[in-house]
Amino acid sequence: MDLKARHPVREPVTTRPGPVSPNDSIEQNSRFAHRLSGCASMHDQIFAAPIARLGDFCFDEQVVDVFPDMIQRSVPGYSNIISAIGMMAARYAQPQSRLYDLGCSLGAATQAMRRHVTQPGCQITAVDLSHPMIERARAHLSGFKSEVPVELIEADICDIPIENASVVVLNFTLQFVAPEKRAALIARIFDGLRPGGILILSEKFRFDDEQVNELLIDLHLDFKRANGYSELEISQKRTALENVMRTDTLAVHQARLRDAGFTHLDLWFQCFNFGSMIAIKASDTN
Numbered sequence: 001m002d003l004k005a006r007h008p009v010r011e012p013v014t015t016r017p018g019p020v021s022p023n024d025s026i027e028q029n030s031r032f033a034h035r036l037s038g039c040a041s042m043h044d045q046i047f048a049a050p051i052a053r054l055g056d057f058c059f060d061e062q063v064v065d066v067f068p069d070m071i072q073r074s075v076p077g078y079s080n081i082i083s084a085i086g087m088m089a090a091r092y093a094q095p096q097s098r099l100y101d102l103g104c105s106l107g108a109a110t111q112a113m114r115r116h117v118t119q120p121g122c123q124i125t126a127v128d129l130s131h132p133m134i135e136r137a138r139a140h141l142s143g144f145k146s147e148v149p150v151e152l153i154e155a156d157i158c159d160i161p162i163e164n165a166s167v168v169v170l171n172f173t174l175q176f177v178a179p180e181k182r183a184a185l186i187a188r189i190f191d192g193l194r195p196g197g198i199l200i201l202s203e204k205f206r207f208d209d210e211q212v213n214e215l216l217i218d219l220h221l222d223f224k225r226a227n228g229y230s231e232l233e234i235s236q237k238r239t240a241l242e243n244v245m246r247t248d249t250l251a252v253h254q255a256r257l258r259d260a261g262f263t264h265l266d267l268w269f270q271c272f273n274f275g276s277m278i279a280i281k282a283s284d285t286n
């Protein structure tokens with residue numbers, strides 16, 4: 001799926017500065033995430049008016065403008081996950097290694113890692129396919145002081161080399177990668193990780209049990225309603241995402257991680273149908 005090529009035809013929308021959703025803003029140590037993912041963002045009204053010809057969702061300029069507000073109001077637990085990525089990076093970063101943020105958007109996870117990493121000689125590689133995302137990430141990240149260098153790359157994460165990694169983050173990105181490419185990507189991440197390195201994989205999940213699946217979808221919709229999204233916004237966004245975001249079950253993720261070679265893995269966070277997994281490469285693997 002070429003995420004850059006498909007642009008939905010939208011009615012003109014206006015944007016205004018909006019408040020940060022209170023739902024996710026409880027953690028003291030996620031202030032930096034809010035600087036990147038809340039306060040300065042415009043209010044997401046992309047799907048507020050009826051859209052005559054609804055195309056596939058893409059990460060274009062219009063989405064970039066509202067992205068921090070959009071992700072806070074749409075993904076339960078987003079700020080908590082960003083905070084925890086910083087904490088895990090602090091533990092797992094190895095001296096003279098690379099930390100990858102794959103599908104970095106505006107660089108919230110990159111900034112969380114940059115803030116916490118203390119090991120010498122670390123550098124972060126942040127990759128995104130969307131040109132406006134990368135350009136805006138560059139502007140955001142330049143507003144923070146840090147000793148840890150960040151390389152921003154505009155590319156498909158399926159095409160870039162992953163080498164000498166101690167931490168790899170896929171924070172709500174794999175769900176946008178074509179399903180047939182996912183196993184190869186996870187295998188390349190495993191190969192590129194040093195022994196003892198960690199992959200943090202956050203995703204929206206699908207559930208085999210229809211009753212559970214429907215309940216968790218409904219609770220997520222309630223979360224979006226509570227954050228001010230109308231029924232029209234919810235349904236238009238859902239349609240726009242249909243061909244672009246394809247979710248897997250937890251079991252499919254676990255099997256893929258095991259097939260790649262990860263032996264230590266589990267879910268460390270879940271809220272409704274969103275969650276985050278860790279997979280650690282065994283220390284005795286060469």
Ligand code: GEK
Pocket residue numbers: 003059071102103104105106107108109127128129130133155156157158170171172173176177
């Ligand atoms: C965060 N991780 O704020 N290659 C590179 N980038 C891609 C690809 C690909 N094949 N497919 C999608 N993307 C971020 C949030 S958002 C999640 C991640 C969301 C990029 C896409 O351009 C977008 O920026 C990001 O992955 C997904 O922690 O919007 O739900």
